[in-house]
Amino acid sequence: MRDRLGSHSPEPATTPLPAVRASAPAAARVSWVDAAKGMSILLVVVHHIVLFLVPYDLVPQPVWAADVAITSLRMPLFFLASGLFLAKPLAGSWRTILHKRVALFAYLYVLWTLLLYGWFQLVPGAEVLTPMTTTPGELVSRLVVPGSSSWFLYALALFSVLAKLVRRVPTGVQLAVSGAISVCASSGLVDFGGETWTLIARCLFFFLLGCYARPLVEGLAARARWWTVALAGLGCMVVASADVLGLRWIPGVAFGFNVAAVTLGVLLAALLARYRLARPLVALGQHTLPVYLLNVFLVSLAVLALRGVHLPAAAQYAAPVVLAVLVTGTALLLHRLLNAAGARVLFGLPARLAYRPVPDHSHALRPSPFPRPAAPGAATP
Template structure:
């Protein structure tokens, strides 16, 4: 199945799935922080390990889900929506994270030359989670360049790169080989995942039964990691993505789904803004002597709350440009953005 121009409009479950993914990303960094300070992340470590096979694959797949709507548009419009959109936030926020690390005492540049080198290196190998914003334009450009190649040829090559990881020392090439298969699947298998969401909504009991089988199987396989792990990791990633789609579809009519949908709509706000507050909050929580299990909850929750607060303050005090591209940074001739074509990680 291939993506078509008549792909249905974005649905609520897409934002709910993004909300689940952004929570998983914040949880990952929270677990890493706790492990660094305490040697364990309590229950958050187990939850983070459970989500490992599908956490970033699902983000990339959703990012490719509606690529079919824009891939054949004029270059100016395509580049604005799928290239410049992400590079704008990467170039803006990479220096912010680097300088933030200096202010928090996590890094200390050895003079102006070293400071400049660190700022430039942040664009070559983005700090923390910003590498995602670097890869999305690359995946979009490659997909456009290869749109005349049979999809299964591209998919097979992408799967081989995932199964036999690249180790070139060039970050963008190594990341490309690791995750392009999921972006390509989102682009070319969009009708399948949209149909899976519809099927789940129509047959919730059957969907719940499948999820009840998947969850323990995923937990056991992640813990055991039997050989060959690369092939199993790919399978767990694709099945896990399907599970996230089903969970998101089931939550469309639930109150919890509304909260996750809001998190998904504001995913770029959380994605950009949580990391520095987390680095500042982690030692403060450690100094309180609170139980590790409680800190495992407070750390990611506090980081998300801080990210949303920073966004609100930015909008209130004339710094909304940190999260929304001003018209001067948009290519002339771009048509008005609509919900179908808007990039999955859009500014709020």
């Protein structure tokens, strides 16, 4: 996105062994990652709402400033959380990574770029996020070059291939190189050929950090306390002051703000995940994809309904948050309805293209050297 994406089975004949449950710390780790993803997607929806409301003068300056500041948190944290879930697929074969990650995200990117293009042609005034995709020729180029509407999917496919290619490179080297790229991108030191490519370059470090430094990230999450969250927030304010003073162009300042913001995001997500009040946030983090794909359609409709409406100052401050909750809930409901109607291909690969593990026939080809035991009650020689 542009910064200003049972059936009942019969009882077994024998008594099964008791299931081994995951330890509490392990469950907490999964919960906090989902909480972090839930926070990120909510911030993404708020960002889109702000972008759509700005042309109608419905966004107070402090709200706009806050949205710009949160740029350092929402997508870097999202990519960090995505990287944490990639470690296991990376250990598999190229077939696994290409099918389960690259093909899926590339398919969704192309499909939803086409759907958004059609939507913006039909809905007047809904082209805030895609002013560059107005002709068929531009649409074709947007299918190859990442656009501002679904670039997160494009980046995930790209990062998955890159992470697999450099898997045997020492982690320190990967993080050092990707960190340097992020510094250059966030400070404007290097021109990456467009805003979307700059965003991708900024976020690569955090994706690789999630992939290869999971113990470090989990160690940080384990230290989440109210006082550590407050301390991280203070650190963000200190680093942000340099940005306010116009020092963002100095290499390392904007990158430092990103690191400080992601540190705060991890600590806050880990802390919130320990409370029942945050269960909806954790649940949302398990279903971020449909919200990411559907929110722009719903936001554009909501804002079109509001244009021309005079909102009091207090309502303008509350509108982004209230609309974000409504849009997110509607997206989840719409996702369920579309799946029930048989439109699962909107959110995943068609069945004939979906990933299927290669069956292991090695045991079937090798006969056992031991005789098969006789059935109970059968005669023995």
